[in-house]
Amino acid sequence: MLQSESDNRNDVLRIAVLASGRGSNFEALCRGDTAPGIVTLLISDRPEATALKRASDLGVEALYMYPGNYRTRFGLDEEKQWADLMLERGIELVCLAGLMRILKGPLLEAFAGRIMNIHPSLLPSFPGLHSQRQALDYGVKLSGCTVHYVDFRTDTGSVILQRAVPVKDDDTEDSLAARILKQEHIAYSEAVKLHCSGVLEADGRRILRKDK
Ligand code: GAR
Secondary structure, X not given: OOHHHHOXXXXXXXXXXXXXOOOHHHHHXXXXXXXOEEEEXXXXXXXXXXXXXXXXXXXXXXXXXXXXXXXXXXXXXXXXXXHHHHHHOOXXXXXXXXXXXXXXXXXXXXXXXXXXXXXXXXXXXXXXOOHHHHHHHHOOOEEEEEEEEOOOOOOOOOEEEEEEEXXXXXXXXXXXXXXXXXXXXXXXXXXXXXXXXXXXXXEOOEEEEOOO
């Protein structure tokens, strides 16, 4: 479904993607099957982010928004402005896709249980930055990606789904990252579709499927 076709429909669930850089996961979400969810908005904290160009090319509303005067988190006022704009646009699910900033308050409050992130490791292993390098340095034989709900700490929210890849003896950080990224593009759409279809339920930390 094209975004223009969805604009006046009530049976779709509007998704915003927040990205700081390349935007390949954003594009995978736009091209993947996330029904009844549809990506209608991309916001970046960096005006030069390739994700913004990808959004324009795909006909998705693309906005740069000032994140505040910090390097790795939002200013409180700015985080509220991002949340307010998404609420005004009728956004019901927020997907972080390479957003290099920690959420602290207003966004988590406005979209409690409705923010997802994708991370390039099998959490809880290797949270934070440079996860692929952490995996190589540790010497694991399997790595992968995790889609999880976002809570108030870094990469600790409930896991929705994971996909594993082998770590090969001759892997570099780049070759491992590329193998994981292919799985990220599959995993993210799958997780978003499950959320939007209403088949996920929480049992403590565990996210279960009601349809199984
Ligand atoms: C992806 O590998 C994503 O998992 C990672 O940033 C990359 C963004 O790529 N996210 C994190 O490391 C978050 N902790 P993309 O801009 O091409 O989607």
